[in-house]
Amino acid sequence: MTNTKAFGNAAADAPLKQININRRNPTPHDVEIDILYCGVCHSDLHTARGEWGPTAYPCVPGHEIVGKVTRVGDHVKKFKVGDTVGVGCIVDSCRECQYCQSDLEQFCEKGMTGTYGSPDKHMQGLPTYGGYSERIVVDENYVLRIPENLDIAAAAPLLCAGITTYSPLRHWKVGPGQKVGVVGIGGLGHMAIKIAKAMGAYVVAFTTSDSKFTEAKRLGADDVILSKDETQMQKYAGQLHFMIDAVSAQHDINAYLGQLRVDGSLALVGAPSEPLPVAAFKLIMARRSFAGSLIGGILETQEMLDFCGKHEILPDIEMINIQQINEAYDRLMKGDVKYRFVIDMASLKKS
CATH class of the missing domain: 3.90.180.10 (Medium-chain alcohol dehydrogenases, catalytic domain)
Incomplete structure (x- = not known):
């Protein structure tokens, strides 16, 4: 010893x-x-x-x-x-x-x-x-x-933080020609932006904070959406191939599921302490998937x-x-x- x-x-x-x-x-x-x-x-x-x-x-x-x-x-x-x-x-x-x-x-x-x-x-x-x-x-x-x-x-x-975001991006085969959303720009989210961009994806960052707009661009995001603005949230509705959600607080997951195209997937890597209610029709009407990922x-x-x-x-x-x-x-x-x-x-x- x-x-x-x-x-x-x-x-x-x-x-x-x-x-x-x-x-x-x-x-x-x-x-x-x-x-x-x-x-x-x-x-x-x-x-x-x-x-x-x-x-x-x-x-x-x-x-x-x-x-x-x-x-x-x-x-x-x-x-x-x-x-x-x-x-x-x-x-x-x-x-x-x-x-x-x-x-x-x-x-x-x-x-x-x-x-x-x-x-x-x-x-x-x-x-x-x-x-x-x-x-x-x-x-x-x-x-x-x-x-x-x-x-x-x-x-x-x-x-x-690196493997937690890399693993789902790799598993869902993120690459060139895809539009990828990143929800939450913190310890995990900022890594997701950098890695998804290096994989060749078009990266859209979603944030509730106006102050994070410039930050997300600096980190490599191609576009930034203020998620509390309903008009901005319509810009990519039904268009994203994949999303990675790095938010650990309670939030409306359905707003982000609606950003996915047919057969799109959203992977949760944040860990909210309370359940996130999911609207069934957000999934079944576009054959979307809501998943999780662990390191x-x-x-x-x-x-x-x-x-x-x-x-x-x-x-x-x-x-x-x-x-x-x-x-x-x-x-x-x-x-x-x-x-x-x-x-x-x-x-x-x-x-």
Whole structure:
């Protein structure tokens, strides 16, 4: 065991603070990673505050991890000391079910092992601890390679925000000649705009905020629609091939389903806490589909990283020190970030 500095909380109503955790020593197939940067995801906040069901405490969040390999197990073949690597939302799975065998570990029938908050089979039932820490030890099969041309701090949110938006765009075969809508211009939505544009689509951003019009254009959107303006909403009604909805608050999903053409699909990647009522005729009159999507498997996540490397796609980030995490959570709740916080983990090492 290695004693490790981390930031976590002991209860839903407790702030995050510096604590000590234990990391296992690398087993034959493990990679030990010195964490340099960790992105801050909405999931971190919801889990730490117990808003998505029971949370195992102490909770050490963080699943957008980039760092350097410091040790490898005797049987590791994919990585060596000094490599720049990433760890996303998954650190293990059963590896035997139909979904694991199809590189869809996120849908593992026995349940994937999340980077934080899952039972840790190596640590006698303790929860896994995430990237708000000095180091992490992960099986090589769940470690990812970061393209050399990407800024490693900005690359961290690709491990969640990047794959969460890339996966549905890839699954529904977005490409040239298609009109694609992106609902919500935040941590996920701004990545969806960049990736869909790089795939060759004509991208239409939908926002409830006048202030986001210029921002959406800067990010690469071909057009921007103010969704609270009924006249503007008629411009693409019945024309879009695909839409990705990144809104986690309550909203009228039917207004966006109406933007789809016959056989169009809308994929929800936001996570509203309450059900979204769907009008049946919005679906059946144009054979539309309303679907959801959950991150991506390890193979697809590496594909996403390589795609972002090829097209030089990175999220817009704001760097913070770990000591600012509680303030960052409060700002995240207000949408006061453009568009992803990234923690400089050197601030933890120096504390």
